[in-house]
Amino acid sequence: MMAPSKLPRQLADTWQSRLGLAPAGEPAPPWATSRWFNHEGAPLQPAALRGRVVVLHAFQMLCPACVHHGLPQAQRIQAAFAADDVAVVGLHTVFEHHAAMMPVSLEAFLHENRIRLAVGVDAVAADATDPIPVTMRRYGFQGTPSLVLIDRKGRVRRHAFGAEEDLTVGAAIAVLLAEVG
Amino acid sequence: MMAPSKLPRQLADTWQSRLGLAPAGEPAPPWATSRWFNHEGAPLQPAALRGRVVVLHAFQMLCPACVHHGLPQAQRIQAAFAADDVAVVGLHTVFEHHAAMMPVSLEAFLHENRIRLAVGVDAVAADATDPIPVTMRRYGFQGTPSLVLIDRKGRVRRHAFGAEEDLTVGAAIAVLLAEVG
Amino acid sequence: MMAPSKLPRQLADTWQSRLGLAPAGEPAPPWATSRWFNHEGAPLQPAALRGRVVVLHAFQMLCPACVHHGLPQAQRIQAAFAADDVAVVGLHTVFEHHAAMMPVSLEAFLHENRIRLAVGVDAVAADATDPIPVTMRRYGFQGTPSLVLIDRKGRVRRHAFGAEEDLTVGAAIAVLLAEVG
Amino acid sequence: MMAPSKLPRQLADTWQSRLGLAPAGEPAPPWATSRWFNHEGAPLQPAALRGRVVVLHAFQMLCPACVHHGLPQAQRIQAAFAADDVAVVGLHTVFEHHAAMMPVSLEAFLHENRIRLAVGVDAVAADATDPIPVTMRRYGFQGTPSLVLIDRKGRVRRHAFGAEEDLTVGAAIAVLLAEVG
Numbered sequence: 001m002m003a004p005s006k007l008p009r010q011l012a013d014t015w016q017s018r019l020g021l022a023p024a025g026e027p028a029p030p031w032a033t034s035r036w037f038n039h040e041g042a043p044l045q046p047a048a049l050r051g052r053v054v055v056l057h058a059f060q061m062l063c064p065a066c067v068h069h070g071l072p073q074a075q076r077i078q079a080a081f082a083a084d085d086v087a088v089v090g091l092h093t094v095f096e097h098h099a100a101m102m103p104v105s106l107e108a109f110l111h112e113n114r115i116r117l118a119v120g121v122d123a124v125a126a127d128a129t130d131p132i133p134v135t136m137r138r139y140g141f142q143g144t145p146s147l148v149l150i151d152r153k154g155r156v157r158r159h160a161f162g163a164e165e166d167l168t169v170g171a172a173i174a175v176l177l178a179e180v181g
Numbered sequence: 182m183m184a185p186s187k188l189p190r191q192l193a194d195t196w197q198s199r200l201g202l203a204p205a206g207e208p209a210p211p212w213a214t215s216r217w218f219n220h221e222g223a224p225l226q227p228a229a230l231r232g233r234v235v236v237l238h239a240f241q242m243l244c245p246a247c248v249h250h251g252l253p254q255a256q257r258i259q260a261a262f263a264a265d266d267v268a269v270v271g272l273h274t275v276f277e278h279h280a281a282m283m284p285v286s287l288e289a290f291l292h293e294n295r296i297r298l299a300v301g302v303d304a305v306a307a308d309a310t311d312p313i314p315v316t317m318r319r320y321g322f323q324g325t326p327s328l329v330l331i332d333r334k335g336r337v338r339r340h341a342f343g344a345e346e347d348l349t350v351g352a353a354i355a356v357l358l359a360e361v362g
Numbered sequence: 363m364m365a366p367s368k369l370p371r372q373l374a375d376t377w378q379s380r381l382g383l384a385p386a387g388e389p390a391p392p393w394a395t396s397r398w399f400n401h402e403g404a405p406l407q408p409a410a411l412r413g414r415v416v417v418l419h420a421f422q423m424l425c426p427a428c429v430h431h432g433l434p435q436a437q438r439i440q441a442a443f444a445a446d447d448v449a450v451v452g453l454h455t456v457f458e459h460h461a462a463m464m465p466v467s468l469e470a471f472l473h474e475n476r477i478r479l480a481v482g483v484d485a486v487a488a489d490a491t492d493p494i495p496v497t498m499r500r501y502g503f504q505g506t507p508s509l510v511l512i513d514r515k516g517r518v519r520r521h522a523f524g525a526e527e528d529l530t531v532g533a534a535i536a537v538l539l540a541e542v543g
Numbered sequence: 544m545m546a547p548s549k550l551p552r553q554l555a556d557t558w559q560s561r562l563g564l565a566p567a568g569e570p571a572p573p574w575a576t577s578r579w580f581n582h583e584g585a586p587l588q589p590a591a592l593r594g595r596v597v598v599l600h601a602f603q604m605l606c607p608a609c610v611h612h613g614l615p616q617a618q619r620i621q622a623a624f625a626a627d628d629v630a631v632v633g634l635h636t637v638f639e640h641h642a643a644m645m646p647v648s649l650e651a652f653l654h655e656n657r658i659r660l661a662v663g664v665d666a667v668a669a670d671a672t673d674p675i676p677v678t679m680r681r682y683g684f685q686g687t688p689s690l691v692l693i694d695r696k697g698r699v700r701r702h703a704f705g706a707e708e709d710l711t712v713g714a715a716i717a718v719l720l721a722e723v724g
Binding site for chain 1: 424425426429459461462463466467469470471473474475
C-alpha cells in the first residue's frame with residue numbers, strides 16, 4: 001500500500017500539490033466503453049456528469065488489490081455521499097489475462113459481490129496487438145486499481161495508482177465538492 | 182458501529198445538517214485539564230489553536246471502541262494532515278472505573294501503544310460525587326469515543342459519539358479546511 | 363459464518379459427533395476432474411493419497427466466502443502442516459455462472475492470487491442439463507465453500523459447508539494425524 | 544508475528560520437536576497468585592486440573608499484542624472446546640509498568656472487554672527489587688503474550704512466546720486431547 005501523502009500546509013498549495021494539476025486542468029477525456037453493467041441508457045461520459053464530482057475507479061476483476069481494497073472503497077464512497085453530489089463509476093480496464101475477464105465473467109463477479117456501481121467495460125484497442133484498452137491509454141493509467149477524481153467542471157484533478165486511505169480520498173472529494181461555483 | 186450519515190444533496194445544506202450547528206456556532210468551551218502527555222508548556226486550549234482545524238478525540242483507555250477504532254483513527258488523522266493545518270488532540274475523559282484509569286495507567290497505555298498524540302487528562306469535577314469530568318460535562322459528551330471538530334475560528338462544528346467512517350471524517354475536516362479566512 | 367461446534371466432552375464421542383460419521387466410515391469417492399492446475403502427472407485421487415490426511419477444499423472462484431475465507435484458510439493449512447502429513451487439494455466445483463468461471467479464468471485467478479494449491483476442475487455432468495458437476499454430486503456438497511477431511515485410510519471423516527474456524531479445523535486435522543497406523 | 548512452525552513429517556517426531564520437550568516432561572510448576580478474577584474458591588492450580596488439557600495464557604493488560612491477538616485467541620479456544628476437556632486460564636504477569644496495571648485496573652479491563660476467562664494475578668516477587676513476578680520466573684517466560692500447554696497428566700508440553708496461529712494451536716491442543724489415559 002502506498003503511503004498517504006500529507007495535505008500540505010498552505011491550503012491553496014495543498015490542492016495543487018495534492019492533485020498534481022493546475023486548478024484549470026484539462027477536461028477529462030471521454031470514456032470509450034463497449035458495454036455497461038448496473039446502468040441503462042446512453043453510455044456514461046464525464047461531460048454528461050458535469051456539476052457533480054466524479055470518482056472513476058479503474059479495476060480488473062482478478063486484481064487482488066482491486067477486490068480487497070479498491071472496490072470496497074468505491075462502494076463506501078458511493079454509500080457516504082449523495083448521488084447528486086458524487087457520481088461513482090467503475091471502469092473495467094483489462095490489460096492482461098483478457099480471455100479470463102470477459103464481460104460474462106465480470107457480470108457474475110459483480111452479481112456475486114453485490115456491487116451496484118455503474119461499471120463500464122473499457123473498449124478493446126483498435127490495434128488488435130495492443131493489450132491496453134482505449135480509455136486506459138487515454139488516461140495513462142499505470143495499472144489497477146487507479147482512482148481518478150473529476151471536478152464539477154469536468155476536469156481531471158487527481159489521479160492515483162494503488163491503494164489510498166479513506167481519509168485522504170474523502171478529504172479530496174470534499175475539496176472538490178466545496179468548489180461550488 | 183453507527184451508520185454513516187450521507188452528505189445531503191445541497192452542499193450548503195450538507196454542512197449545516199451534517200454538523201447539526203449553524204455556521205456561526207458557539208465558540209468551543211475551554212478544556213479543563215489536570216495534566217498533559219506528549220505535550221509540554223501551557224495546557225492546550227481551543228482558543229490558542231485558532232487558524233487551524235482542531236480534531237478533539239475524547240476517549241477512555243479501557244473503552245474497547247476507543248482502543249480498537251477511535252484512537253487508531255485519530256492517529257491516522259494526525260498522519261494524513263499537516264500539523265499546521267489540523268491539530269489532533271486527545272482528551273482522557275474518565276467517567277467510570279476512575280481508580281482503574283489513573284494518569285499512571287494512561288501514561289503506560291500511551292507508551293505501549295506508541296500513541297504520540299497530545300493527550301490531556303480531563304479535570305475531576307469540583308463536586309466529588311460527580312463522576313463526570315469537567316470538560317466532558319461542558320461539551321455534553323454522551324460517552325466515549327466522541328469526536329469534536331472545531332473550525333479555524335474556534336467554533337464547534339461537529340460532534341459525534343461512537344464510531345465514524347474515515348471517509349466522512351476526512352470529508353468533514355476538508356470542508357473546514359476549505360473555510361480559509 | 364457458522365458458529366463453531368464445541369468438541370464434546372468425551373473424546374471418543376467427540377470424534378464421532380463432530381465428524382457425523384462412524385469411525386469406519388465410507389471410502390472417499392473418487393474425484394472426477396477435467397483438468398489440474400499446480401499439479402502435473404496423473405490426476406490426483408484420494409486413493410493415491412492414502413497414508414496422509416487429505417483436506418479437500420471445494421470452491422468457486424467467484425464465490426466471495428471462498429475468496430475471502432475458504433481459500434486463505436486452505437493456504438494456511440498447507441503452510442502449517444508438512445506436505446507428507448497433510449495433502450491440501452482444491453476442487454473447482456462450478457455449479458452456477460458456468461461461462462463466467464471457465465478454466466481460462468480460473469488459471470488467471472490462481473496466478474493473480476498466488477495460490478499454489480493443486481486445484482482440480484470438477485468434471486461437467488454427463489447430462490448437459492445438470493448444472494452440478496460430477497464430484498460435487500458424488501460428495502453431496504450443499505454449496506461452496508465446502509471442506510472435506512479424509513483420514514489416512516482414505517475415508518471421509520468430516521464434511522463442512524460454509525466458513526469454519528481455524529482452531530477447530532486445525533484440531534480436527536490433528537485428530538486424524540494422530541490416528542497412526 | 545512469529546512464523547508458524549510446520550508440523551514435521553514424522554508424527555512421533557512432530558510432537559517432540561514441536562513441543563521441545565520429551566514426552567515424559569516435567570510437571571507444570573504451581574501457580575503463585577495473589578488474586579483471581581472470574582473464579583471463586585481455592586486458587587486454581589495445574590495439579591488440580593489433571594485430566595484436562597490446560598491452556599495457560601500469560602498476558603499484561605497494556606501489552607498490545609496481548610490485547611489484539613493473545614486474549615482474543617484465548618477466548619476463541621475457550622469457546623471452541625468443552626470446559627471438561629480444555630481449561631483455559633489467564634495469568635496476569637506484570638513485569639513492567641507495575642503501578643499502571645494494578646488489580647483494580649485489570650478488573651475494569653476484564654469487565655469492559657467482556658473477558659470471562661479465569662484470570663490469576665501473578666504474585667509479586669518476595670524480593671521487592673525484582674520486577675518479575677513469581678510464576679513468570681518459575682516458568683521462564685520471555686515476555687507477553689506467552690502460551691503454555693499442559694497435558695492431561697499435568698506436564699508442560701508446549702511453551703510459546705509471541706503470536707501463534709490458531710491452526711497450529713488448535714492442532715497442538717487436539718494432540719494432547721488425544722492422549723487419553
